Amino acid sequence: MAGKPKLHYFNGRGRMESIRWLLAAAGVEFEEKFIETREDWDRIRKDGSLMYQQVPMVEIDGMKLVQTRAIINYIANKHNLYGKDMKERALIDMYVEGVADLNEMTIVFPVHPPGVKETKLSEIKDKAKNRYFPAFEKVLKSHGQDYLVGNKLSKADILLVELLYNVEELNPGATASFPLLQALKPEGITDREVQEGASSPFSSWAVGLHLIKSRTLPTDIVNCSSKIQILSR
Amino acid sequence: MAGKPKLHYFNGRGRMESIRWLLAAAGVEFEEKFIETREDWDRIRKDGSLMYQQVPMVEIDGMKLVQTRAIINYIANKHNLYGKDMKERALIDMYVEGVADLNEMTIVFPVHPPGVKETKLSEIKDKAKNRYFPAFEKVLKSHGQDYLVGNKLSKADILLVELLYNVEELDPSAITSFPLLKALKNRISSLPTVKKFLQPGSPRKPYTDKKSVEEMKKTFA
Numbered sequence: 001m002a003g004k005p006k007l008h009y010f011n012g013r014g015r016m017e018s019i020r021w022l023l024a025a026a027g028v029e030f031e032e033k034f035i036e037t038r039e040d041w042d043r044i045r046k047d048g049s050l051m052y053q054q055v056p057m058v059e060i061d062g063m064k065l066v067q068t069r070a071i072i073n074y075i076a077n078k079h080n081l082y083g084k085d086m087k088e089r090a091l092i093d094m095y096v097e098g099v100a101d102l103n104e105m106t107i108v109f110p111v112h113p114p115g116v117k118e119t120k121l122s123e124i125k126d127k128a129k130n131r132y133f134p135a136f137e138k139v140l141k142s143h144g145q146d147y148l149v150g151n152k153l154s155k156a157d158i159l160l161v162e163l164l165y166n167v168e169e170l171n172p173g174a175t176a177s178f179p180l181l182q183a184l185k186p187e188g189i190t191d192r193e194v195q196e197g198a199s200s201p202f203s204s205w206a207v208g209l210h211l212i213k214s215r216t217l218p219t220d221i222v223n224c225s226s227k228i229q230i231l232s233r
Numbered sequence: 234m235a236g237k238p239k240l241h242y243f244n245g246r247g248r249m250e251s252i253r254w255l256l257a258a259a260g261v262e263f264e265e266k267f268i269e270t271r272e273d274w275d276r277i278r279k280d281g282s283l284m285y286q287q288v289p290m291v292e293i294d295g296m297k298l299v300q301t302r303a304i305i306n307y308i309a310n311k312h313n314l315y316g317k318d319m320k321e322r323a324l325i326d327m328y329v330e331g332v333a334d335l336n337e338m339t340i341v342f343p344v345h346p347p348g349v350k351e352t353k354l355s356e357i358k359d360k361a362k363n364r365y366f367p368a369f370e371k372v373l374k375s376h377g378q379d380y381l382v383g384n385k386l387s388k389a390d391i392l393l394v395e396l397l398y399n400v401e402e403l404d405p406s407a408i409t410s411f412p413l414l415k416a417l418k419n420r421i422s423s424l425p426t427v428k429k430f431l432q433p434g435s436p437r438k439p440y441t442d443k444k445s446v447e448e449m450k451k452t453f454a
Contacts, residue, residue, distance in 0.1 A: 093303035
């Protein structure tokens with residue numbers, strides 16, 4: 001019987017965070033080995049663990065998987081978070097790829113110098129409000145179900161909720177005009193929900209709140225700079 | 234019975250070319266509707282066909298799919314080009330994502346201004362020679378089989394071979410020191426469906442030259 005998955009990454013969100021969300025949402029306990037010094041970084045790149053000398057890398061079920069999407073898809077497949085047939089998989093992929101495009105902007109955001117940050121923040125706000133959030137709200141509205149695809153939890157719901165949190169950190173109120181997106185989030189934060197006694201689709205998980213509390217901290221600029229200094233060539 | 238898939242894109246390689254390779258290799262005939270004028274581009278973005286107002290978009294089996302990976306994965310699933318189980322899928326994805334990272338550089342390459350092009354070309358050559366090609370050569374060497382995963386053709390082989398062609402266009406000697414990659418390229422190119430795709434008159438699009446870039450900028454900027 002395989003042990004827990006082991007995540008190899010820096011001690012921060014970056015490209016590993018979506019993987020953490022997915023494992024947590026699937027109720028899978030995992031270990032983390034942080035790359036903290038220049039020596040750690042040199043070592044892991046020389047020992048053959050990393051197919052392209054890049055992280056994230058996840059040791060899981062006897063494999064050393066790299067590439068975020070490969071890792072995410074394996075976890076989704078293994079834990080039934082990828083729909084029930086080819087067409088559902090296609091919709092799930094279509095939604096997840098849109099989420100990934102916007103999430104990419106939030107991942108790299110902390111690294112920009114101050115002047116650039118303002119421009120990038122406007123871009124994130126604009127794309128969220130005018131392109132991505134309307135698209136996902138429209139999907140939820142079209143079928144009125146609790147989950148994006150097939151009336152069942154999938155990687156699409158989990159990764160979209162992660163994105164909502166990421167964008168709201170930079171732009172509080174970003175989901176204000178998207179009631180169905182708000183309803184997806186574990187906390188069920190709207191007054192409407194409290195009044196109507198409705199429950200968020202995630203609220204039945206034991207994992208829901210645990211997930212929020214165990215989230216790694218936002219990557220602030222100071223933290224980021226020192227890490228980059230350690231790791232820069 | 235569903236009709237042929239219909240590809241919506243500009244008349245050029247860009248992000249649609251990998252999809253063309255995959256359909257062609259799978260022996261699937263398809264139609265193309267080119268976005269050629271500003272009006273075409275405005276129309277398709279307003280008619281609700283594009284989930285994120287972006288192309289590629291492929292009409293297939295009653296769906297209007299966008300996002301290159303979603304389209305590629307659907308085609309791979311449908312035509313048994315995605316391995317036989319979860320673990321094979323994981324390896325295939327891991328290889329395809331590496332291919333995509335390097336291929337991305339070749340997709341955007343034609344758009345760079347001349348000064349930047351030199352730097353980017355060096356980057357492509359360096360990454361191909363020192364990171365990606367050794368990684369794939371190592372996989373083929375490790376099992377000695379004809380295909381990257383599970384001794385069977387998958388999207389990984391097709392997209393890697395597309396990449397090899399793309400890099401060789403920019404650097405003709407790119408795979409001379411990778412014998413197993415050369416063999417894979419020859420083997421895949423000899424498959425009847427791929428051979429047909431590599432011949433003139435096929436849906437395969439030519440290299441995006443400076444003139445095409447200028448025209449695109451004029452029409453769509």
